[in-house]
Amino acid sequence: MADPTSAPLRVAIVGSGGMAVARAERIAARSDMDLVVIAGRNPETRASLAARFGVEHTQDWESTVARTDMDAVIVTTHPDTHAPMGAAVLAAGKHLFSESPLALSPLDASRLLRLADQSDLVIRVGHTSPLRPGPRLVRRQVAVLGGALHDDLVVHFPHDLRAGRDAGFDQRISGHPLVYAILLGYPAIYGRGPITHIAAAVTQEPAGHAFDRAVAVVNLRFRDGGLATITYRRGFDGDAESGRTVICRQGVVDFSEAADHIGVTDAGGPRMLLIPDADPWNDELSEFVAAIREGRPMSVSAREAARVVDIIDAARRAADAGSAFAEI
Numbered sequence: 001m002a003d004p005t006s007a008p009l010r011v012a013i014v015g016s017g018g019m020a021v022a023r024a025e026r027i028a029a030r031s032d033m034d035l036v037v038i039a040g041r042n043p044e045t046r047a048s049l050a051a052r053f054g055v056e057h058t059q060d061w062e063s064t065v066a067r068t069d070m071d072a073v074i075v076t077t078h079p080d081t082h083a084p085m086g087a088a089v090l091a092a093g094k095h096l097f098s099e100s101p102l103a104l105s106p107l108d109a110s111r112l113l114r115l116a117d118q119s120d121l122v123i124r125v126g127h128t129s130p131l132r133p134g135p136r137l138v139r140r141q142v143a144v145l146g147g148a149l150h151d152d153l154v155v156h157f158p159h160d161l162r163a164g165r166d167a168g169f170d171q172r173i174s175g176h177p178l179v180y181a182i183l184l185g186y187p188a189i190y191g192r193g194p195i196t197h198i199a200a201a202v203t204q205e206p207a208g209h210a211f212d213r214a215v216a217v218v219n220l221r222f223r224d225g226g227l228a229t230i231t232y233r234r235g236f237d238g239d240a241e242s243g244r245t246v247i248c249r250q251g252v253v254d255f256s257e258a259a260d261h262i263g264v265t266d267a268g269g270p271r272m273l274l275i276p277d278a279d280p281w282n283d284e285l286s287e288f289v290a291a292i293r294e295g296r297p298m299s300v301s302a303r304e305a306a307r308v309v310d311i312i313d314a315a316r317r318a319a320d321a322g323s324a325f326a327e328i
């Protein structure tokens, strides 16, 4: 291991897609991290990413995570691989940064937590959405307005027909549609405390592993009596927007993914608040390094990331159980 006080954290990235690029760009601009190697199955993207940052590349992620000249591994592959790759990283004695979700089952998530605890290793999961400046500003305003009574959050990918599209349409790779409903709807859950009721429903066409279009709706009730509704849509045409309306005890907060401001309405009338600039993808890396080097708490702990997996599992069980309401 490198000198824990001064040497940069030596990292490998597994995967060479969108998030591998996003993390590599940020690591390259940091003095406390050193990208050593890219391990990916895609020969073209891994070679071009490695060339861009002047590092090695290989197809063999298993040997990569076992290397002794590495302190941490960033897993940027699809959800089906996170648990086995994460387990191999931790078993090799390396700190783990995994893109979300931590795992696709609570059993796998708890195994990863146990492995990390046994060897005193840090797990950070890339739950970036609640740390983005828009959702952070919303959260602050919701607190000012006395807390949320109902958070209505919509995730809609515009012009998202399936032809030629990504792994998000294949449940064998990305998990059930409720996985991304919860991951992308997480800003409505983050920091709201324990969930006491959960109901969910999913419609998808065609039935089976790979779908062309799907809608997932999750209803949550929190211990403080507040509610949230998360709607996640994939595979539709048109340009509908993603956003949120949070009905608070003393006002309303509106957020659109496309806007540079949020709307706040209270007893003083409506106003707009500009969303500040920030780089949450880099902030997550900063938290990861500070947790390893100084034992500092992270905004999303490994346990909270495992709780997200539990929430996904509870939503799936609720959807499988069918509606709690009789047909009238």
Ligand SMILES: NC(=O)c1ccc[n+]([C@@H]2O[C@H](COP(=O)([O-])OP(=O)(O)OC[C@H]3O[C@@H](n4cnc5c(N)ncnc54)[C@H](OP(=O)(O)O)[C@@H]3O)[C@@H](O)[C@H]2O)c1
Binding pocket: 014, 015, 016, 017, 018, 019, 020, 039, 040, 041, 042, 045, 061, 076, 077, 078, 079, 081, 099, 100, 101, 126, 127, 128, 129, 166, 167
């Ligand atoms: N933090 C955030 O804001 C954020 C944003 C978007 C996504 N994500 C998360 O990041 C992860 C990746 O998403 P993405 O958008 O980067 O996907 P992507 O662009 O499709 O990249 C995934 C990469 O993983 C590689 N890969 C998949 N399975 C592999 C395996 N078994 N062995 C080696 N390499 C493998 C893929 O190779 P091929 O090219 O051969 O497929 C590709 O290079 C997902 O878990 C997603 O939830 C996070």
